Amino acid sequence: MSDVSINSAIREDEAGFGDFFALLKPRVMTLVVFTAFVGLVAAPVPVHPVVGFCAVLFIALGGGASGALNMWWDEDIDRVMRRTRNRPIPSGKVAASDAMAIGLGLSVLSVTMLTLATNMMAGAMLAFTIFFYVVVYSMWLKRLTPQNIVIGGAAGAFPPVVGWLAATGSMAVEPWLMFAIIFMWTPPHFWALALFMRGDYDDAGVPMLTVTHGRRATRQHILIYTVLLAVLAVGAAFSAIGGPIYLAASLVVNLMFLRGAIRIWRRDEAAAEADNFAVERGFFRLSLLYLFVHFGAILVEALLWPYGLGGWG
Amino acid sequence: MSIRATHEIHERRFGRNLGVGLALLAFVVIVFGLTVVKVTRGDFDAMMANEEQN
Structure with a gap:
């Protein structure tokens, strides 16, 4: 047995x-x-x-x-x-x-x-x-x-x-503004990842922008989406979910994000390879902070509202 | 050689069962808490009143 x-x-x-x-x-x-x-x-x-x-x-x-x-x-x-x-x-x-x-x-x-x-x-x-x-x-x-x-x-x-x-x-307009911020933020966030996770999407046969349109086009797309996102995110400061705290935080983070996107757009593959995609990796990390800061600022404005401090009064 | 009473796999299974048990317990507590809040606030009374009107 x-x-x-x-x-x-x-x-x-x-x-x-x-x-x-x-x-x-x-x-x-x-x-x-x-x-x-x-x-x-x-x-x-x-x-x-x-x-x-x-x-x-x-x-x-x-x-x-x-x-x-x-x-x-x-x-x-x-x-x-x-x-x-x-x-x-x-x-x-x-x-x-x-x-x-x-x-x-x-x-x-x-x-x-x-x-x-x-x-x-x-x-x-x-x-x-x-x-x-x-x-x-x-x-x-x-x-x-x-x-x-x-x-x-x-x-x-x-x-x-x-x-x-x-x-x-x-339903109201404000939740759709929050929707729009995440919607516009996602492409530059993931395209930056696709730039430094080279080969992954190629191997898997997923039609990522880096594969179908090339890395130059991806860098351009990151910049375009980041500019549109900045307009939207800063503009949301003047809605019911925004306020002075949100505006200040959004301006700072968007300037940093735009600077990162411009640096990505101006680089070629040789420069990116030389420093192991340091700019792209930094942009990806910053994108995580970007979303946290924006939603954190909306939260602060909402929490201060009952005390007459949140929003534009 | 003696047979070991517990194997690493048994520990893993125990962990899995414990996790499921705690998740179910948490679910019961959540549903109970939610019911208490809803009954205390009179949510169900308002719902019944709406149905009677219709």
């Missing part, structure tokens, strides 16, 4: 809880939590802390669910790219079908719970966000068009709108 039959079910690389949690893309989830929270707080309707906490939690869970479904669908790409080959599915720790089940289950749970905790509009918008990210972006357009990042940016820009809807139950 042997113990072969018993041991056949044991796999050395069996997934732990952390591997399943990694399916939810925790780093992306922090951005979702932060921007949804700002959308919720910036709304002109007070929200009970418990309801607000639940709203942000279920929006984050919805974001995580779409992350899991994205990993399930993009398994073949993730396997090829250096940046993603250690994710739970390509590394063999989690089965793709499990990721799909978790993604679908959490999608239903998050939309249902957000609807029950807040209102129908917020639930419907969360459902649309998941649909947009998984079906429109991941399944349809990501492998079809070099503008994939622009479309993906829209998917990532919905959380503040959902947060706002959770608080108010109705």
Whole structure:
């Protein structure tokens, strides 16, 4: 008698809880939590802390669910790219079908719970966000068009709108301004990454702008989007979500961001290779700070509002 | 050679089960808290009143 039959079910690389949690893309989830929270707080309707906490939690869970479904669908790409080959599915720790089940289950749970905790509009918008990210972006357009990042940016820009809807139950211009900031910010952020993560998208066959239109065109696109973003982000200072603090912070960060984009635009590949893409890497890091500063400033303005200090008075 | 009572895989499975258990517990607490808030604020009364009007 042997113990072969018993041991056949044991796999050395069996997934732990952390591997399943990694399916939810925790780093992306922090951005979702932060921007949804700002959308919720910036709304002109007070929200009970418990309801607000639940709203942000279920929006984050919805974001995580779409992350899991994205990993399930993009398994073949993730396997090829250096940046993603250690994710739970390509590394063999989690089965793709499990990721799909978790993604679908959490999608239903998050939309249902957000609807029950807040209102129908917020639930419907969360459902649309998941649909947009998984079906429109991941399944349809990501492998079809070099503008994939622009479309993906829209998917990532919905959380503040959902947060706002959770608080108010109705639409306004301000959440769409927050949407527009993230939407315009995403392309330069990811194109900078694509410039210094050379080869990854080539190998995976994803039609990234660097692959389809070349690196020169990508540098030009980064500059164009950064200029448009600066106009939009500074302009938002004069809306109901802005104020003097936001204006000052936005001016400083946008000047830094514009300077970075101009430096990227003026460089050629030889110069970039010579310093191992130091400018592009710096621009990518700055882009993370950029979003944090803008949404942080919107949050500060909203928190100061009850004391007569936020906004333009 | 004696058979080891626990293997690294058992620890990993225990961690996974513990994680799922805590997540479920957290969910129960959240739903309970949410219900308490909604009942205390009278959200359900307003909903019933709306339905009666319709």
